[in-house]
Amino acid sequence: xxxxxxxxxxxxxxxxxxxxxxxxxxxxxxxxxxxxxxxxxxxxxxxxxxxxxxxxxxxxxxxxxxxxxxxxxxxxxxxxxxxxxxxxxxxxxxxxxxxxxxxxxxxxxxxxxxxxxxxxxxxxxxxxxxxxxxxxxxxxxxxxxxxxxxxxxxxxxxxxxxxxxxxxxxxxxxxxxxxxxxxxxx
Numbered sequence: 001x002x003x004x005x006x007x008x009x010x011x012x013x014x015x016x017x018x019x020x021x022x023x024x025x026x027x028x029x030x031x032x033x034x035x036x037x038x039x040x041x042x043x044x045x046x047x048x049x050x051x052x053x054x055x056x057x058x059x060x061x062x063x064x065x066x067x068x069x070x071x072x073x074x075x076x077x078x079x080x081x082x083x084x085x086x087x088x089x090x091x092x093x094x095x096x097x098x099x100x101x102x103x104x105x106x107x108x109x110x111x112x113x114x115x116x117x118x119x120x121x122x123x124x125x126x127x128x129x130x131x132x133x134x135x136x137x138x139x140x141x142x143x144x145x146x147x148x149x150x151x152x153x154x155x156x157x158x159x160x161x162x163x164x165x166x167x168x169x170x171x172x173x174x175x176x177x178x179x180x181x182x183x184x185x186x
Contacts, residue, residue: 001033004047012048016078017086022048023071037065044070089129092120096142104147107181113142114174136167143177151176 002008010025012018023044030040041062045053056062061073075081099113117139124130140148154176155168162168168176 001029001035001043001046010047012052014049014052016081019075019078019081020083023074027067037067038063040067041065041070084127087120087123089124092117092124092130092138095120096138099142100144102144104144104177104181107178110174110177110181117142133167136170136173139170140168140173147177147180150180154180 010022010029012022026040026044026047030036030043033043035043044067045056045062048056055077056070056074059070059073061069064070080086095113095116099116102109104110104113121130121135121138125132125135140151143151151173152168155162155172158176159168159172
């Protein structure tokens, strides 16, 4: 097993999003080292920050030798760690508002926004917490006003039959933004 804080050691930064990945990394490493039961739990405790380790050690399932019970006992300490609760609509609203307040000068900026938006919106759509029409509307709202106006103008020319009250599909908005930011990669 690697020493704590070395490059190959599993890492947990205390964020709920990283908890399950951390436990999977510990399981993979302990499998490779032939460690099971209490030794696997001890390894999971070894790599977390001291405050977390002290809290986890107080849980009754820490001493039972059953790694899955131990993991299930730790999870409630980190609300939002479960993959089906990974993102909420407010997370998408934050991505959109945050990006709308920034300037967008390049395709690199566009790519960062697009990836952040996709990560959250695809999760919400998959969990039936966001409609595709809402996704399309929100994606356009994330652009600064000057670029949003230029995107709309381009789409009005390319898609003249779209009613003004209808939303442009996200992919069309993205392609219009790519066109407008062409030649500005950084």
